[in-house]
Amino acid sequence: MxxxxxxxxxxxxxxxxxxxxxxxxxxxxxxxxxxxxxxxxxxxxxxxxxxxxxxxxxxxxxxxxxxxxxxxxxxxxxxxxxxxxxxxxxxxxxxxxxxxxxxxxxxxxxxxxxxxxxxxxxxxxxxxxxxxxxSLNGQMKSKLLFWINEIDGRFRNMVLLVKEWAKTHGINDSKSGTLNSYCLSMLIIFHFQTCVPPLLPPLKEIYPGNIVDDLIGVRAVAERHIEEICAENINKFRSDKSRKINRSSLSELFISFLKKFADISSRASEKGICPYTGQWEQIDANMRWLPKTYALFVEDPFEQPVNTARTVSIRHLTRISEAFQGTHYALTSRNQSHSSLIPTLVRPHVSQSIWRTPNNASGYNASYSRPRPQMHRAVHSPSQVLHQFQNMRIDRRPSNVTTQRMVSNASNSQGQRAWRPRSDW
CATH class of the missing domain: 3.30.460.10 (Beta Polymerase, domain 2)
Structure with a gap:
């Protein structure tokens, strides 16, 4: 192996x-x-x-x-x-x-x-x-990330793995001057945009504007407007027959992610990360980002020019870069074993759970069936996803709080209003 x-x-x-x-x-x-x-x-x-x-x-x-x-x-x-x-x-x-x-x-x-x-x-x-x-802005951004995962399911896997890895190395805590989880998601989006071939498009091709600026007026109308634009553009990207498909494995994507940002501390002085355009951009040439007062700039594509890395300090940027470098070196060294990789990737309480799980290398693919809510059955557009969310009901009685009903009606999903938690939960 x-x-x-x-x-x-x-x-x-x-x-x-x-x-x-x-x-x-x-x-x-x-x-x-x-x-x-x-x-x-x-x-x-x-x-x-x-x-x-x-x-x-x-x-x-x-x-x-x-x-x-x-x-x-x-x-x-x-x-x-x-x-x-x-x-x-x-x-x-x-x-x-x-x-x-x-x-x-x-x-x-x-x-x-x-x-x-x-x-x-x-x-x-x-x-x-x-x-x-x-926090309607936060709700809308959350839905956008949900829809992005509908383009390529490897995005969710990478986010979960990278967040756990970042916590392991102490670089996923904005209060201490490192990266917040939302910023990590932006880095993964950017990585997927800049792979060859790309797994995700520049986010301006999903929504060509500033989403928070369009959340005005009647809520249902504003949300539906954003939803319909995103649904159309996501379907257009997914159905593009000329698009080359990136078939990289999860391990290949993880390794290339670490390599891409290993020198982030040196690049950050001149360039910022822009998931909206899917490019590194010169800070001095970007009028939205001036005057530059941050150690690291990772622009929020849904609320430009807000910097999702605004809490990162110069001192901790070096630490962040070292975590990328050190892990990349550890994972690409020869003769790695399952037991030697685990401490590099997860915290002790997670590793303990892994050791308690029966290990069967020949049956990994068969055993990897992640429990997940019914809303993640195959869907074809954000409208269908939101329709499933909209019909999610929770029994309010404490004795039956685990009752969960998610109704999917894909054939009747187009034109449904954007998901909002129901008042009768």
């Missing part, structure tokens, strides 16, 4: 352990319902809804991933807006309600952040949560 085959089997083994099970989905739905009950008890939040976003919505979370939730304030059918001061007040009211009710711990109110956030955990569900106010 050659080194790439060993790495491929190891990556598949890791995915089998870190990918969420049905119980992980159920616990998060239960968390949402329980928080909804608390929100409904707060007078200042009367009529507000609790809506998920982030990796849970994009289906890019691991078994131990955090949950991002947005409290959407009532504004009829129109997109709601609120100033920072109001958001701080409302999150403060929610914090008090959570303390009164009990069952929640590690409450931390980050009031002066760019986006005020209330962080806390559930006593018995063992899930960490970040709650913000009116």
């Amino acid at each position: 050659n080194d790439y085959s060993t790495l491929e089997l190891t990556l598949r083994d890791i995915l089998r352990v870190i990918s969420p099970l049905e119980e992980d989905w159920a616990k998060r739905f239960q968390f949402i319902n329980e928080l909804r009950a608390v929100v409904e008890s707060v007078e200042s939040l009367r009529g507000a809804t609790v809506e998920p976003y982030g990796s849970f919505v994009s289906n890019l979370f691991t078994r131990w991933g955090d949950l991002d939730l947005s409290i959407e304030l009532p504004n009829g059918s129109f997109i709601s807006s609120a100033g920072k001061k109001l958001k701080q007040t409302l999150l403060g009211d929610l914090q008090k309600a959570l303390r009164r009710r009990g069952g929640w711990y590690k409450l931390q109110f980050i009031a002066n952040a760019r986006v005020p956030i209330l962080k806390f955990e559930s006593n018995y569900l063992n899930i960490s949560c970040d709650v913000s106010i009116n």
Whole structure:
């Protein structure tokens, strides 16, 4: 067995352990319902809804991933807006309600952040949560990442593997000056865009504009407009008969990803990463990015010119580059074994789960059947995906919180309004 085959089997083994099970989905739905009950008890939040976003919505979370939730304030059918001061007040009211009710711990109110956030955990569900106010932008970005995975399923696998690897090397923590998970997803998108042949198009070919600028007016209309444009362009890309198909294995993509960004600390002084155009761009020649005040620039293609790597410090950029270099060297060294690769790629609690899993090299492909929600049956457009999300229902009774119904009606999906969590969850 050659080194790439060993790495491929190891990556598949890791995915089998870190990918969420049905119980992980159920616990998060239960968390949402329980928080909804608390929100409904707060007078200042009367009529507000609790809506998920982030990796849970994009289906890019691991078994131990955090949950991002947005409290959407009532504004009829129109997109709601609120100033920072109001958001701080409302999150403060929610914090008090959570303390009164009990069952929640590690409450931390980050009031002066760019986006005020209330962080806390559930006593018995063992899930960490970040709650913000009116995060429709985050919800829309999450859906875009979900749709991108519909173009090539290797994207999701890479995101899960890279996030676990980055946590292992201590470079997936924006609070400490390294990369946040959203930025890591952007790096993977960029990697897929710049492979030969590319796996993904420049994101301007999926949505030729700035998505956050178009989230105005009637919410259903704005979301449907974005959805229909993305669906048309994604279908156009996927059905292009002249497009060369990249058949790289997961291990080949992982190795090339590490190699591509191994010198990121030296390149970052002059060039920024632009998933919107799918190119490295000279910072001095890009008027959107001037004046350049960041150690690393990875532009948010859905909210230009926001920098998804804005928290990265110069000191930690070197550390990030060293993690890429060191892992690339370790994975490409000769005579690698399954046991020697694991500590380089995952944290101790993940490796322990891997060792407890029966190892059968001849049956890896057969055994790698990741439990996933029914919404991931084969679909052909973002409209179908969102229709499945829209019809997702959760029984609100605590005794039956694991009941989960996802209805798919592909033949009737076109023209459906964009997914929103239902008020009758």
